[in-house]
Amino acid sequence: MAKLTSRAEDYSKWYNELVVNADLAENSGVRGCMVIKPYGYAIWEKMRDELDKQFKETGHQNAYFPLFIPKSYFEAEEQNAEGFAKECAVVTHYRLKTDPDNPKKLIVDPEAKLEEELIVRPTSEAIIWSTYKKWIQSYRDLPILINQWANVVRWEMRTRFFLRTAEFLWQEGHTAHATKDEAIEETEKMLHVYAEFTENFMAIPVIRGIKTPSERFAGADETYCIEALMQDGKALQAGTSHFLGQNFGKAFDVKFTTKEGKIEHAWGTSWGTSTRLMGALIMTHSDDLGLVLPPSLAPIQVVIVPIFKGEEQLAQIDEVAFEVQDKLKAKGISVKYDNRTDNKPGWKFAEYELKGVPIRIAMGARDLENKTVEIARRDNLTKETQPLENIENYIEELLSTIQKDIFDKALQFRDTHITKVDAYEEFKTVLEEKGGFIAAHWDGTAEEEEQIKNETKATIRCIPLNNELEEGISLITGKPSKQRVIFAKAY
Amino acid sequence: MAKLTSRAEDYSKWYNELVVNADLAENSGVRGCMVIKPYGYAIWEKMRDELDKQFKETGHQNAYFPLFIPKSYFEAEEQNAEGFAKECAVVTHYRLKTDPDNPKKLIVDPEAKLEEELIVRPTSEAIIWSTYKKWIQSYRDLPILINQWANVVRWEMRTRFFLRTAEFLWQEGHTAHATKDEAIEETEKMLHVYAEFTENFMAIPVIRGIKTPSERFAGADETYCIEALMQDGKALQAGTSHFLGQNFGKAFDVKFTTKEGKIEHAWGTSWGTSTRLMGALIMTHSDDLGLVLPPSLAPIQVVIVPIFKGEEQLAQIDEVAFEVQDKLKAKGISVKYDNRTDNKPGWKFAEYELKGVPIRIAMGARDLENKTVEIARRDNLTKETQPLENIENYIEELLSTIQKDIFDKALQFRDTHITKVDAYEEFKTVLEEKGGFIAAHWDGTAEEEEQIKNETKATIRCIPLNNELEEGISLITGKPSKQRVIFAKAY
CATH class of the missing domain: 3.30.110.30 (C-terminal domain of ProRS)
Structure with missing residues (x-):
C-alpha cells in the first residue's frame, strides 16, 4: 500500500489519492461521472438514512418525479432556466440502429428524433411545480411537504470526486405553502435540520447564513446556506435552503383559494444536500494516513486485529475475539474481526487507518494472559491498554467521546480561522x-x-x-x- | 369520492383508477413517465428496505454507477446491445442556448454536440463490467457481490402505471465469480431471495422457474424467474435472476488469475426487481373498493376513526383513542388516529378502504360505555366487537393473521388457476x-x-x-x- 501524498505537499492530490485508495470512489469511463464504490456508498447510506429520518420527523414525505424535463417546462421560470440551461444533458433521440456501413456499430436513428427535447434534470423545481398545479386548488391542499432522493446531472466542465461531478446523488425538498411567512419558516427550519445534522452527525461545524443576491439559487428570492471550513482554509457550502417566493407558483400557474375565498399563487421552498457532503467529510477530518470518520458515519466502527504466531495462538485469540465481537454487536456497534492470515497485522493497521475505522482493538498472546486489549483511536492516534472485562461498555463510551472530540477539533480549527x-x-x-x-x-x-x-x-x-x-x-x-x-x- | 369501475366490468380501467384514486401514482407531462406519489412511494420504500436488508444479509453491498453509458460500451456485448438499442434515450448534446429568433425560447446548442452519444442506462451490465475489469485481477478479488438501487429508462411505446413505464425504479445486482458453479449458485440464491420476499412479505405466491431461450435476458446464458398470477388470469414476471456465463467477462475482457495460476474470464450474474412489483401487489390482492395491502407493506396498518356527535363526545373518544394509539405504537404498529371534523365517518371508511389500510378501529359513545371497539378487516370486510382491554395484543395477532390469510387467498386463487x-x-x-x-x-x-x-x-x-x-x-x-x-x- 503506497503512502498518500501529504496534505502539506499537495492538498488536492492528497484528496484524490485518499478517495481512490480508501475505496470511496473512482473515475468512470463516462466524462465527469464517478463510480461510488461500496465503502463510499455505505457512508453515504448512513448520511441519507439519518437525513431521511429527520425529514420524516419534520413532517415530510418522499415521492418520485420524472428524470426528464421537457424543454418547454424548463423555459417557464426564466431565471431558473437561465441558471441551468448552460450545463445540461439533452436527450434528442429515443433509438439506436445498426450502422449500415458497419454491422458491429450502433448509430443514432435519425427517424427517432423527439418532437421536444428532454433535459436530464439538473434540479426538479420545473417538473415538480408543473405537478403541484394539479394537486393544489384550495388552502386545504396546503402545505405540501415533499422530498425526493434522486440523481441529477449538471454538465460541469471541471469535475472533482464528490465535490463537482456531472451526475451526483442528492435529495431535494420541494414544499408549497399558503403564506409567505409559512414558506420562510419552512426554509429556515430545513436550514436548521441541515445544520444540526452536519454538526451532530458529521461532526462538521457550520455557519448558518444567507447568500448575497449574486450567489442566490436561480429562481429563489432568498437562499439560506450552511458553510463549512476545510483544512486547507477553503469554504464548502454544505447545504442550501431556498425561499422561492411565488416565483414557481406564478411560472407554473399554481393557484389556490384562500380561507377567505381569494385566489392566490402558492409560495414555495426548495432545499438540497448532495454527495458533496462526502467531500466535506473527508476534508474536515482526515489526515495524511487517510480517512478519519466520526463513529456515527463509520460503516465499521471497531476493528479487532489479532497479533499471533501460528495457528494455535490464533485459535486462542479467535475464541476471545469472537466473544468481544458478539458483545459489541449486542450494543449495536458495528465491528469487524479481521483474522485473515494472508496479511500481517501492520498491513491491517495501515489499511484500517486509511479507511478511517474509529477504534482498533489489537489482541496478542500477552493480552490473553493479562486479560487486556490494546485500544487505538484513529482520530488522535493514541493507544492504551484496557482490561478485557466490560470492554464493550468502555468502547461504547469511547465512541461517544471520539464523536465529540472530532467535532471539537474541527470547531477549534474553524474558530481560529x-x-x-x-x-x-x-x-x-x-x-x-x-x-x-x-x-x-x-x-x-x-x-x-x-x-x-x-x-x-x-x-x-x-x-x-x-x-x-x-x-x-x-x-x-x-x-x-x-x-x-x-x-x-x-x- | 367516485366509486371505482368494477374489476368485472373493465379490469384495466379498474387498475388505472385505483392507482390514481388511491394516490399511488399519476401520469406526468413527460411521455411514459409517471409521478410516484407519497403514498405509493411509501409502499415502495417498505419493499425496498426489506429487499435491501435481505441483499445485505446474503453478503451484498450497495454501490452506484453512472446513469450514462457511452454508445461504444453498449456495442461490446452484441446480444445485450441488440436487446436494448431499440428503445433507449440518447443524449447527444450538453447545452441549450437562447433562441436567437425568440429570447423566451431555448434551443439545443449545435456547438455543444457530444463526440460520443450517451445512452441513459436501460440496465447497467455494460458500465459495471467495464468497471469490474479494473477491480478484478486475481481469484482473491472474487467474488464481487454488488447491488445498485437506481432509475433506468427504456423507451416503451405503450406504457402502464408501474407495469411498463419509460423510466422506472429498480435494483440491479451484478456479481462476478471465479467459477461457473459459484455463479449459478448465486443466480439461484437470489431467485430464492426474491421468491421468499414476494411470498412472505408481499403475500404473493410465485412459481420459480427458468425461461426458454427466446424469453431470456439479452446477454444471459440462463434466465431464472418468479411468475405470479394476477386476478384477471394474466401472469406477471415479478423478478429475474440471470446467469450470464462468461459473456460480459469476455465482452469487457475481465480476466483473472486462478489459484492454479491460469488466466480465465470471470463468470457473472445479474438480478433485478422493480417498481413493477407495485403492479403485482395491486393486481393480486385488491378489490372493487380499492387497494388491499398485506400488513407488512402498509404505510398505515391501523386507522382509528371516532364516531361522535359534538365536541364533547369527540373529546371523550380522543382520550381513549390516543391511549390505544400509544399502545399500538409501542408495539411497532403504524397507526393513524383520524379525528378530523371536516369529514364524516362514512367518508373516512371509504377513504381508508380505498387506500388498503388493513385494520380499521371504530370507536363510538356506546363503545366507550361498554369498553369495546369495533374492528373491521380490510381484506375480508368482516367486522367484530372486541374488548378495549389488551386490544393492542389482539391487533398485533390480527395483523399476522391477515398477512397469512391474504397469502392463502392468493395461493388458493393461483392453485385453482x-x-x-x-x-x-x-x-x-x-x-x-x-x-x-x-x-x-x-x-x-x-x-x-x-x-x-x-x-x-x-x-x-x-x-x-x-x-x-x-x-x-x-x-x-x-x-x-x-x-x-x-x-x-x-x-
Whole structure:
C-alpha cells in the first residue's frame, strides 16, 4: 500500500489519492461521472438514512418525479432556466440502429428524433411545480411537504470526486405553502435540520447564513446556506435552503383559494444536500494516513486485529475475539474481526487507518494472559491498554467521546480561522497566508462583491444569521456598513 | 369520492383508477413517465428496505454507477446491445442556448454536440463490467457481490402505471465469480431471495422457474424467474435472476488469475426487481373498493376513526383513542388516529378502504360505555366487537393473521388457476374462458413456442424448477416431451 501524498505537499492530490485508495470512489469511463464504490456508498447510506429520518420527523414525505424535463417546462421560470440551461444533458433521440456501413456499430436513428427535447434534470423545481398545479386548488391542499432522493446531472466542465461531478446523488425538498411567512419558516427550519445534522452527525461545524443576491439559487428570492471550513482554509457550502417566493407558483400557474375565498399563487421552498457532503467529510477530518470518520458515519466502527504466531495462538485469540465481537454487536456497534492470515497485522493497521475505522482493538498472546486489549483511536492516534472485562461498555463510551472530540477539533480549527479584517490589503494577505473565513465589511453592492471576487477569488459565503451588528466601512469603496459578512475562497 | 369501475366490468380501467384514486401514482407531462406519489412511494420504500436488508444479509453491498453509458460500451456485448438499442434515450448534446429568433425560447446548442452519444442506462451490465475489469485481477478479488438501487429508462411505446413505464425504479445486482458453479449458485440464491420476499412479505405466491431461450435476458446464458398470477388470469414476471456465463467477462475482457495460476474470464450474474412489483401487489390482492395491502407493506396498518356527535363526545373518544394509539405504537404498529371534523365517518371508511389500510378501529359513545371497539378487516370486510382491554395484543395477532390469510387467498386463487391441458384446442378454450397458468407439453423448439404465441398471445412463462417429469406429447407438433411447462398470457 503506497503512502498518500501529504496534505502539506499537495492538498488536492492528497484528496484524490485518499478517495481512490480508501475505496470511496473512482473515475468512470463516462466524462465527469464517478463510480461510488461500496465503502463510499455505505457512508453515504448512513448520511441519507439519518437525513431521511429527520425529514420524516419534520413532517415530510418522499415521492418520485420524472428524470426528464421537457424543454418547454424548463423555459417557464426564466431565471431558473437561465441558471441551468448552460450545463445540461439533452436527450434528442429515443433509438439506436445498426450502422449500415458497419454491422458491429450502433448509430443514432435519425427517424427517432423527439418532437421536444428532454433535459436530464439538473434540479426538479420545473417538473415538480408543473405537478403541484394539479394537486393544489384550495388552502386545504396546503402545505405540501415533499422530498425526493434522486440523481441529477449538471454538465460541469471541471469535475472533482464528490465535490463537482456531472451526475451526483442528492435529495431535494420541494414544499408549497399558503403564506409567505409559512414558506420562510419552512426554509429556515430545513436550514436548521441541515445544520444540526452536519454538526451532530458529521461532526462538521457550520455557519448558518444567507447568500448575497449574486450567489442566490436561480429562481429563489432568498437562499439560506450552511458553510463549512476545510483544512486547507477553503469554504464548502454544505447545504442550501431556498425561499422561492411565488416565483414557481406564478411560472407554473399554481393557484389556490384562500380561507377567505381569494385566489392566490402558492409560495414555495426548495432545499438540497448532495454527495458533496462526502467531500466535506473527508476534508474536515482526515489526515495524511487517510480517512478519519466520526463513529456515527463509520460503516465499521471497531476493528479487532489479532497479533499471533501460528495457528494455535490464533485459535486462542479467535475464541476471545469472537466473544468481544458478539458483545459489541449486542450494543449495536458495528465491528469487524479481521483474522485473515494472508496479511500481517501492520498491513491491517495501515489499511484500517486509511479507511478511517474509529477504534482498533489489537489482541496478542500477552493480552490473553493479562486479560487486556490494546485500544487505538484513529482520530488522535493514541493507544492504551484496557482490561478485557466490560470492554464493550468502555468502547461504547469511547465512541461517544471520539464523536465529540472530532467535532471539537474541527470547531477549534474553524474558530481560529475566522479572521476579522478591516483593510483590503490585510484581507488579501490573510486570504493568501492563512486562508479561512474572513469577517469583513461590505458595501452591499454587487459591484464591490464582484471586484473582490475578480481580484482575490474570494466570494461572500454568507451573511450570518443573527449577525452581530457593528458599524464599519467597506473594504474597497469605504462606504458605511452595519455588519460583517463572511468571505472565503470556496470549493 | 367516485366509486371505482368494477374489476368485472373493465379490469384495466379498474387498475388505472385505483392507482390514481388511491394516490399511488399519476401520469406526468413527460411521455411514459409517471409521478410516484407519497403514498405509493411509501409502499415502495417498505419493499425496498426489506429487499435491501435481505441483499445485505446474503453478503451484498450497495454501490452506484453512472446513469450514462457511452454508445461504444453498449456495442461490446452484441446480444445485450441488440436487446436494448431499440428503445433507449440518447443524449447527444450538453447545452441549450437562447433562441436567437425568440429570447423566451431555448434551443439545443449545435456547438455543444457530444463526440460520443450517451445512452441513459436501460440496465447497467455494460458500465459495471467495464468497471469490474479494473477491480478484478486475481481469484482473491472474487467474488464481487454488488447491488445498485437506481432509475433506468427504456423507451416503451405503450406504457402502464408501474407495469411498463419509460423510466422506472429498480435494483440491479451484478456479481462476478471465479467459477461457473459459484455463479449459478448465486443466480439461484437470489431467485430464492426474491421468491421468499414476494411470498412472505408481499403475500404473493410465485412459481420459480427458468425461461426458454427466446424469453431470456439479452446477454444471459440462463434466465431464472418468479411468475405470479394476477386476478384477471394474466401472469406477471415479478423478478429475474440471470446467469450470464462468461459473456460480459469476455465482452469487457475481465480476466483473472486462478489459484492454479491460469488466466480465465470471470463468470457473472445479474438480478433485478422493480417498481413493477407495485403492479403485482395491486393486481393480486385488491378489490372493487380499492387497494388491499398485506400488513407488512402498509404505510398505515391501523386507522382509528371516532364516531361522535359534538365536541364533547369527540373529546371523550380522543382520550381513549390516543391511549390505544400509544399502545399500538409501542408495539411497532403504524397507526393513524383520524379525528378530523371536516369529514364524516362514512367518508373516512371509504377513504381508508380505498387506500388498503388493513385494520380499521371504530370507536363510538356506546363503545366507550361498554369498553369495546369495533374492528373491521380490510381484506375480508368482516367486522367484530372486541374488548378495549389488551386490544393492542389482539391487533398485533390480527395483523399476522391477515398477512397469512391474504397469502392463502392468493395461493388458493393461483392453485385453482393452474390447469393441466393436453390438446391445443382445449388450451385455447381454457386460455380464453378461464385464463391463468396452463401446464402443457412443449416440443422444446422456438418454432412451436412462437406459433402458440402468435395464435393465442400466450407465452411460456417458465419451466418450473424441480419440475415433475412426465411423458407427454407437445401441443402442436405432437412431439414427445418429458415435462409440462407453464403457459399464460402475461403483463
